[in-house]
Amino acid sequence: MPLLLMMGGFLIDLSRVISYSNSMPKLLLQACCAPCVAYPIEILSGEHTLGLFYYNPNIQPAEEYQKRLNELKKHADRLGLELIEGNYDIEKWLEAIKGLEDEPERGHRCDKCFELRLRATAIKAKELGFEMFGTGLTTSPYKKADRVNAIGEQIAQETGVKYYEADFKKNDGAHRAVELSKQYKFYRQNYCGCVFSKPASEKKSTT
Numbered sequence: 001m002p003l004l005l006m007m008g009g010f011l012i013d014l015s016r017v018i019s020y021s022n023s024m025p026k027l028l029l030q031a032c033c034a035p036c037v038a039y040p041i042e043i044l045s046g047e048h049t050l051g052l053f054y055y056n057p058n059i060q061p062a063e064e065y066q067k068r069l070n071e072l073k074k075h076a077d078r079l080g081l082e083l084i085e086g087n088y089d090i091e092k093w094l095e096a097i098k099g100l101e102d103e104p105e106r107g108h109r110c111d112k113c114f115e116l117r118l119r120a121t122a123i124k125a126k127e128l129g130f131e132m133f134g135t136g137l138t139t140s141p142y143k144k145a146d147r148v149n150a151i152g153e154q155i156a157q158e159t160g161v162k163y164y165e166a167d168f169k170k171n172d173g174a175h176r177a178v179e180l181s182k183q184y185k186f187y188r189q190n191y192c193g194c195v196f197s198k199p200a201s202e203k204k205s206t207t
Contacts, residue, residue: 022164024049024144027164028125030117030135031083032056034071035188037136040168043080044134051130052076055120056084058113059193071187078184082097084128088119097196105197106144113194114151121157134164141169142192 027048037052044050054072059065063149065088076083096116100109120134125133135152138145145167156163168177181188191197 001132006056025132026051026196027132027134028053028121028128028130028132029132030055030085030137032050032059032117032135032137032193033068033189034075034184034186035177035181036139037072038075038135038184038186039136039139039173040166041081041176042176042180044164047102050133051082051084051088051128053084053121053124053133055117055124056193057087057089058117060195062088064189065191067187068189075184075186080159084124086124092116101192101196103196105142105192105194109194109196110143111147111151114148115155118152119159120149122155122161122163126159126161130161132162132164134166136168138166139168139173141174141193145169169183189203 004164025048028039028051029040029043029044033055041050041052052072054069056065056068069085073083093113093116097109097112100107100112103109114135114137116135121133121135133152133156135148137143137148149163149165149167152163153172155161156176156181167173180186
């Protein structure tokens with residue numbers, strides 16, 4: 001039995017609209033912060049049922065972690081998106097990057113960090129019935145999309161959850177991300193979140 005609604009002189013079959021919405025693939029997007037994920041949300045939401053996963057045990061101190069989470073919560077609420085918070089397991093992150101503490105940013109320490117966070121996203125996606133997982137990390141001009149995507153694809157093969165490959169900084173995406181940050185007045189951090197990258201970022205900002 002169709003569910004009909006009169007809009008603008010036309011009968012709309014809501015059952016078809018609901019069916020279309022439910023048929024969109026469910027994508028769980030790992031989100032490190034509102035500035036990096038706002039643009040991916042903008043371009044993905046029309047073709048996917050999105051969920052956000054805030055799993056970032058690399059972000060320190062705890063005050064910084066909470067500040068980014070609060071900003072992301074506000075944006076998710078604004079858009080009506082589900083936001084899932086993962087465990088803030090700093091010890092697990094420290095174990096994952098052990099021996100790589102002195103690596104420069106964009107080095108092997110970052111690869112291990114990406115792997116930990118994307119694997120947790122894939123596992124959560126599988127647990128919650130999402131067909132796909134992805135990340136907003138490639139919006140940042142400081143993240144190498146080819147390495148993030150290679151890690152994501154490897155985890156997809158291991159977990160059986162499809163990975164959404166993207167380089168969100170391309171096609172003027174990085175610029176659009178800045179525009180959205182200004183539009184929504186996002187808090188914008190000056191380092192990736194890792195305590196080992198913070199000194200380098202602070203030094204760069206003073207030179």
